[in-house]
Structure formats: C-alpha cells, structure tokens
Amino acid sequence: MTVRAVERPADLRGWFGDHVEELRAFVPVDGESLDDRVARGAAMLGFLHGAGVMGRGWPEAWGGAGGTAIDRALVYDLLVRSGLDLPESLAPLEVLGSALSAYAPELAATHVPRVLRGQELWCQGFSEPDAGSDLASLRTRAHRSAEGWVLTGQKVWTSLGHLADYCGVLARTGTTDERHRGLTLFWVDMRADGVGARPLQTLTGEDEFAEVFLDEVVVDDSCVIGEVGQGWAVAMHLLQYERGMWAWQRQAMLHQALEIAMAHDEMDEVPVDAIGHAFCVLSSVRARSARTIERLSRGEIVGPEVSIDKILLGRAEQAVNDVVRLALGRDFATSDAAAAERARGAWFYSRAASIYGGAVEVQLDLVAQRVIGLPRGTR
Amino acid sequence: MEDMEQDLRDSLRALMGSRSFLDAETLFDSGWDEVLEESPRLAVRTLFEEAGRGAVATAGLDVLISLALAPEREVLRVLAVQSRSLEGVDEDGVVMVERAVVTTDPDVVVIVDRRGADVVGAAEVEPGTGWTVEQVAGADTDSRLRLLSGRGRIRRRLSAPETEAMDRMVLLALSHERCGAARGLLDVAVGHVRERHQFGVPIGSLQAVQHRLAGVEVAVEAALSSLDAAWDTDDEVATLVAVAASARALSEAVRDCLQVCGGMGFTDEFPLARLMRRAVVLEGSGPSTRDAETAIGRRLVESGVVRIGEIDRPTEGQA
Incomplete structure (x- = not known):
C-alpha cells in the first residue's frame, strides 16, 4: 500500500515547544465523558500525525517514520510534558500493534496507520468469565468451516470493547486438554455479524470495559495472527x-x-x-x-x-x-x-x-x- | 563491556577469597584505583556489589574519597560520618567526634556532617587532644569496626560542590553494597528453599515462600535500575531514590530471607549468619529508606515541581 509522505520535524522537542497553542486544544477537560475522551484522543492523533510527530518508532511501511520503541517512548514523554494525556488508542496499539508487526505484517500495514491517524481503536479479547489469571483455560472456540474460521464464546474485561473497531481475540483451536498449546489469536472486526459488546461500569464510575459476545463470527485466514495453534x-x-x-x-x-x-x-x-x-x-x-x-x-x-x-x-x-x-x-x-x-x-x-x-x-x-x-x- | 565487567567481578571475588576485610593497600595493589579512574561507575558497582555479596568489609569508601579529594596518594583519608559535628564550628575550629565509625586508625579523617539523608557540611580533620580509636565487635566482629572519639582540628573545609560530589559517590557506593548484600542473602535463601523438604515437597515450591523471595528479587532489581538511573545524572534526587530503593531491598532481604531459612538460618554455621550480621552493619552505615524518602519529599514540596523526564538515546537520523 502507498503511504502518504509526511514531512517530519527534525527537532521533535523543539516542535512541541513551537506548537503549545495548537496543542492546548487537546488538553483534558474536567467532567469529560469517556466517549468524549476517546474522541479527543483520536482528534489529537490526527493532528499529531498530520504534523509528522506520530509514527516515530513504527516501520515506514506502516505509516511510521522508522525507529524503535525508544522513539515511541520519547514521543509519550513529550506529549505528557506538554500537559496532554495519552490517547486511549495508544495502549492497544502498543500491545496488539507489536504482535501484528511481528506475526501479521499485512494486517499491520492496513491497521497500524489508521490508529496512528486517530481513525481506529482496538481492543484485546483475552480474559473470559472463567479465564482471568488462568488465561490458558479459556473456552472461546474457533473451528474451521467452508467459509473460514467460526468463533464462538464470551470475553470480559475487554477495555473499551464497546467502542473499538477491531479486537484481537484469543480462541481455542485445539482441545481443552491442550491448554495453552491449542490457542490461536484472531483479528476480528467488531462490526461483523455475530459480534456484540455490552459496556460494564467499573468502580471508576466509567464504562471502562465491556463484555464481548461472539456468536458464530466468521473470519478468513488473513485474520489469523501468527500460525494456527501458536496463539x-x-x-x-x-x-x-x-x-x-x-x-x-x-x-x-x-x-x-x-x-x-x-x-x-x-x-x-x-x-x-x-x-x-x-x-x-x-x-x-x-x-x-x-x-x-x-x-x-x-x-x-x-x-x-x-x-x-x-x-x-x-x-x-x-x-x-x-x-x-x-x-x-x-x-x-x-x-x-x-x-x-x-x-x-x-x-x-x-x-x-x-x-x-x-x-x-x-x-x-x-x-x-x-x-x-x-x-x-x-x- | 559485559565480559569486562564479569572479569572484574571474578578477580574481585578471588581477591576477597577468604578475607573478611579488604584494606586500602590491597585495593591499590590490585589496580582497582585505575579502574576507578577510567570508569567510576564500573569500579564502584563491581567492588561494592561483590563486597556486599560476600559480606566483606572494605576500605573502599576511604580510597574513593581520598582519590576524589587529593590526587597524591600518600595520605589515606578515612571517612567518618558524625551528625551535628560541624555545627557552630568555625573555619579553624575544633571538632568533637564521638564514636564515629572508621575502618582504620587514621592520620586524616574526612568528617561528614550528615543528618538523615542530608549532608550539611564536610571537613578534613587532623587528630587533636584525647583522640582515640577503639576497636569494637559490634554486630559483626568480622567488619573490624573502629570507633573514633576525641577532638580534631579542621585542616580544610570542603566546598559545597566538593562535598556534594563526594557524598554522591559515597551514597552510590553504599547503595551498591546494600544491593550486593541483599543479593547474597537471596542466593542463600533460594538455595536453601530448593533443597529443604517439608510436607514431602521442597519448601520453595510453596507459594507463600515463593512470594517472599520473589518480592526480594523485585526490590533488588528496582534498586539496581534506580542506581543505573542515578549514575546517568548528577541530580541529587536520583541519588536519593537509589539510596531509598537499596535500603529497602536490603531490609526486605534481611526480613524475608531469614524467615524462609527457618531454624537452620538461625544457626551460626549456616551461610546466612555471616551475611545477616554484616547486613545489620550496612543498614546502620547510612541513610535509611525513610531518611531518603523524607529528603526526597521535602525537596519536591520545596520546589513544587515533579519533573517529567525524557528518555535518552532516541534512534539517530529521524529527520
């Protein structure tokens, strides 16, 4: 895919100093709802990406500027020093983005740039009602059919699951006895047929996480992250x-x-x-x-x-x-x-x-x- | 670099061997001072961590301050910390010292007036009337503790920057030694709980035991990372953080390693005993966790600022 060339400031620290006024539009406001916070974070990423700031530390093929995790760490430091918070989509980007980079480069090439531009939010479908700390006992199943992989099960404590566009779902493709050896990680579109999400209010007072229901959700082979059984x-x-x-x-x-x-x-x-x-x-x-x-x-x-x-x-x-x-x-x-x-x-x-x-x-x-x-x- | 560090550690371990005290002469003969000149961080880290691990007392701090304060090496300056010793004493005044701990019978003492984790001043002091050095057993006979008492005469007051730089090195060295001691205690405890069987299983397979020792590992690693960060800057708060974290690592090791070694750990012939006694001396040799955290808190309140750092070493060529 072709990625639009963005002119990147050479002096990152200097850039933050020179753009104090514009950045002020993205400073957190009191009493802001979770939905507004997510929207503000997305707008902030759009602005930062347009200015060539976002994307440092991600490969060029994925809309990044090259470099490593240290470059990303520096961007986070500078954002926070400027009085900003870190957009909600950056945590799942770090977690799932690294897995996509290493195990599903085509998915990374499509989706990482969208997060960097503030156009997409992901969530992580790992925990289940009966598989929290004991993740290897999870029960969401995926089986092969003529149309592709069919996923059925329930996830819980999925951060921002009800607002997310995509979810990394860990599911069982082997038998229960295989425990951690029979798992596969799938990339699931949250708008696909059979996907449902119900927000859960937490002690913080916000709908921080969600229950995610998967009812015979079909995904194709391109949505397998890594090998089958390598989850x-x-x-x-x-x-x-x-x-x-x-x-x-x-x-x-x-x-x-x-x-x-x-x-x-x-x-x-x-x-x-x-x-x-x-x-x-x-x-x-x-x-x-x-x-x-x-x-x-x-x-x-x-x-x-x-x-x-x-x-x-x-x-x-x-x-x-x-x-x-x-x-x-x-x-x-x-x-x-x-x-x-x-x-x-x-x-x-x-x-x-x-x-x-x-x-x-x-x-x-x-x-x-x-x-x-x-x-x-x-x- | 890592190989070089390991070589250095191996030679220091060999040097310490069965010794319980490493004097200044032996340190100079070993060439440690040359390493110190080349890389203070490497020299301090290796000597003091190995000394802590092996429960070997050293004159390392004396060598460190002697080289920092005077390039000529004929006179060894010996460190003595005495709270309120320099209060109200003028430039050529007489200093009263009462039972300050020293490693050897000194010609010149560097008196550091430290209160909690804060240093108020420091001066080079020569013997005066009633100057005595008494050898004591204290908590650890092998530490060869000596107590200095009497009147001393100020030769020279150290300037504020000189005092600050010297004390930073002393505190970093002590913190490395405390980390080494904590690691030494942890090694013995881990060895013990892997071998010791009760209820038909090694006690190290029991979660209650595992979590105590994992907690010590976390504390030691946190302290070592804080020390790394402190060497990267001359910000005194970073030094105080390393002091607090190292003191915490040692006190957690003392508490939890002794506990899991049970009755065996309480006998004098068990390898923990030597380390425990030395640890008690080290705990008393400088600021406690609380001293350091109080000093940090006071500085933050006074300045009203918590600085958000910037990670170093971003990849080059990002234009």
Whole structure:
C-alpha cells in the first residue's frame, strides 16, 4: 500500500515547544465523558500525525517514520510534558500493534496507520468469565468451516470493547486438554455479524470495559495472527509490550498526576515521606522500564523478568494515587467537584493496576519460578 | 563491556577469597584505583556489589574519597560520618567526634556532617587532644569496626560542590553494597528453599515462600535500575531514590530471607549468619529508606515541581 509522505520535524522537542497553542486544544477537560475522551484522543492523533510527530518508532511501511520503541517512548514523554494525556488508542496499539508487526505484517500495514491517524481503536479479547489469571483455560472456540474460521464464546474485561473497531481475540483451536498449546489469536472486526459488546461500569464510575459476545463470527485466514495453534507464543510476545511499553506510558502519566497534586492547597498536610515514597517507587519503575525499552529496541526478547516491571508499576500507581488522595483531604470522599471525581476515578483505577494484565500474585509466581528458579508446585 | 565487567567481578571475588576485610593497600595493589579512574561507575558497582555479596568489609569508601579529594596518594583519608559535628564550628575550629565509625586508625579523617539523608557540611580533620580509636565487635566482629572519639582540628573545609560530589559517590557506593548484600542473602535463601523438604515437597515450591523471595528479587532489581538511573545524572534526587530503593531491598532481604531459612538460618554455621550480621552493619552505615524518602519529599514540596523526564538515546537520523 502507498503511504502518504509526511514531512517530519527534525527537532521533535523543539516542535512541541513551537506548537503549545495548537496543542492546548487537546488538553483534558474536567467532567469529560469517556466517549468524549476517546474522541479527543483520536482528534489529537490526527493532528499529531498530520504534523509528522506520530509514527516515530513504527516501520515506514506502516505509516511510521522508522525507529524503535525508544522513539515511541520519547514521543509519550513529550506529549505528557506538554500537559496532554495519552490517547486511549495508544495502549492497544502498543500491545496488539507489536504482535501484528511481528506475526501479521499485512494486517499491520492496513491497521497500524489508521490508529496512528486517530481513525481506529482496538481492543484485546483475552480474559473470559472463567479465564482471568488462568488465561490458558479459556473456552472461546474457533473451528474451521467452508467459509473460514467460526468463533464462538464470551470475553470480559475487554477495555473499551464497546467502542473499538477491531479486537484481537484469543480462541481455542485445539482441545481443552491442550491448554495453552491449542490457542490461536484472531483479528476480528467488531462490526461483523455475530459480534456484540455490552459496556460494564467499573468502580471508576466509567464504562471502562465491556463484555464481548461472539456468536458464530466468521473470519478468513488473513485474520489469523501468527500460525494456527501458536496463539500462546503470540500472546507471550505481546505481553513483553503490554508489561514493558504500557508501564512506560503509565509512568509518564503518573509523573503528571503527582505534579498536579503538588500544586494542591492541602499538599502541606501530606507527610513528606509519603510523597518521597511515591516518587521513589515511580522513579524505580521508570528506570526499570527504560532498560526494558532499550532491550526491546535492540530486538531482544524480554523474558519473564518483565513481570518485575509489571509489579513495580502496580505499586507506583497505588503509591502516587494514595498521595493524590491525601492531597485532596476529605474532598476525596465528599466533593462533587470535577477534580475530586477525576482523582477518585484515578485512585480506583490504580487499584486495578495490580490485577489487570495478570494479577500481581501471578507475576510473583513467574518471578519465583522463572527468574530466581524456584520449583513449580501446588498452589 | 559485559565480559569486562564479569572479569572484574571474578578477580574481585578471588581477591576477597577468604578475607573478611579488604584494606586500602590491597585495593591499590590490585589496580582497582585505575579502574576507578577510567570508569567510576564500573569500579564502584563491581567492588561494592561483590563486597556486599560476600559480606566483606572494605576500605573502599576511604580510597574513593581520598582519590576524589587529593590526587597524591600518600595520605589515606578515612571517612567518618558524625551528625551535628560541624555545627557552630568555625573555619579553624575544633571538632568533637564521638564514636564515629572508621575502618582504620587514621592520620586524616574526612568528617561528614550528615543528618538523615542530608549532608550539611564536610571537613578534613587532623587528630587533636584525647583522640582515640577503639576497636569494637559490634554486630559483626568480622567488619573490624573502629570507633573514633576525641577532638580534631579542621585542616580544610570542603566546598559545597566538593562535598556534594563526594557524598554522591559515597551514597552510590553504599547503595551498591546494600544491593550486593541483599543479593547474597537471596542466593542463600533460594538455595536453601530448593533443597529443604517439608510436607514431602521442597519448601520453595510453596507459594507463600515463593512470594517472599520473589518480592526480594523485585526490590533488588528496582534498586539496581534506580542506581543505573542515578549514575546517568548528577541530580541529587536520583541519588536519593537509589539510596531509598537499596535500603529497602536490603531490609526486605534481611526480613524475608531469614524467615524462609527457618531454624537452620538461625544457626551460626549456616551461610546466612555471616551475611545477616554484616547486613545489620550496612543498614546502620547510612541513610535509611525513610531518611531518603523524607529528603526526597521535602525537596519536591520545596520546589513544587515533579519533573517529567525524557528518555535518552532516541534512534539517530529521524529527520
């Protein structure tokens, strides 16, 4: 496919300094709904892509500017330093985009440019009602028919599933006994016949995630990501980015949250060691994540040690949001002001940070058994 | 680079061998000071992590500050940290030292007035009246602890930038040593829980045991990453973050590694014992997690700014 040539600013930092006024249009606004936030993020990406900023770190064939994960990390830092948040579509882009790049280049060539331009949102169909931490026990089935692959099952905790255009669905193509060996990852159009999504309101007060129903949804062979039966390997490849690059995006946002809290009137009431603790944990995750991104950029496979990044991120999310909560004093529980609502939403969301993407208990199992070499055993 | 680092670690391990103390002369003879000149980061990281891992006390901090403060090497300057020692003392004044820990009987002491994690000042001090050095067993006989007391006379006050640069190196070195000690404790504990069977299984297969030790691994890795980041900048908050994280790694290792080694870990002949006693000395040798986090918090509150960084080393040629 032909990708429109975009003139790219050579001095990225300088570009952000020169475009403060235009970027102000995309700064988060109080009381914004989730739908509005997603729309604002899409518009922001459209603007950034048109200016040649978005796409650094993605291959040129996919509408990018070449480069590696480090270049993407720099863009995220600069966006957050400019007072912006990171568009919702960037998290699934990091996670699924990396899998498409490695295992389904044709899908990547079609869909990655659309996300970079703010025209598409994806979601990740992994978890199921009976397969959360124990992902290998998932039951969504895919079987071959004359028309193609037929998918049937139910996904849950699918972030933004009801707003997404496409979904990476992990389904069972083998037998249940094969556990993780019988899985395949499929690319599913959320508008296809048989796909339904019902938003679920979360503790944050928003419809953050959804139940996704697949009722004999037909997809063709071009929608298989990797080989049939190789879904677990693709999922493990993807988890490097889910645990590595996601941590980088979040640490940037957490620095911003802490900075906003510092300006709060009641910050003097917060014990200084609590502030120091939050900053310390946050700095650790940034330092750790920077090393992981460097390794990903060199093309290294990041092994089970990436669970350490994930564990540290959960702690940083919670420590920073605890400080934000303290800074708000009793307003945190009693105020209806937009700032308090936002802080409450963020605090509740931070409690999920030790659950989503593999609960902290699972991460500790992985560190114990696959990093420091303790024997597998009964739990 | 990685091979070179491993070679260096191997030769340091050989040098430490069965020693429990590595004095300045041995360090100079080994050529460690030359590595230090070439790459302070590599020299400090390898020496102090290996010393921590092997529970070997060293005169490394003394060599570090001596070379930082005076290029001539005839006189070894010995570090002594004493809170409030320089308070109200004028330029040529007399300093009172009371039971400050030193590694050797010194001709020149560098007194650092540190309160919590903050350094108020530092000065080179010569012996005065009632100057005594007493050897004590303390928590760890093998650490060869000496306590310096008496009056000293200020030879020279260190300038603020000089003090800051010296203290940064001291704190980074101590943090590497604490990480090494935590890793040493973890290695012993991992070895033990893999071998020790109870209820018909290795206790290391039990999740309660696994999570404690995985937690120590996470803490050590977080501290090592923070140290890496601290070497990349001279921002003092980055140093304090590394201090806090390393102190936390060591205290978690002390708590959890001893626990999973059970009754065996409590006997003196078990390899954990030596590391535990040394760890207690190291925990008391500098700022605690809380000291460092308090200092960080105070700086953030004073400046009101949390700086959002920029990742380094983006790929070249992105025009």
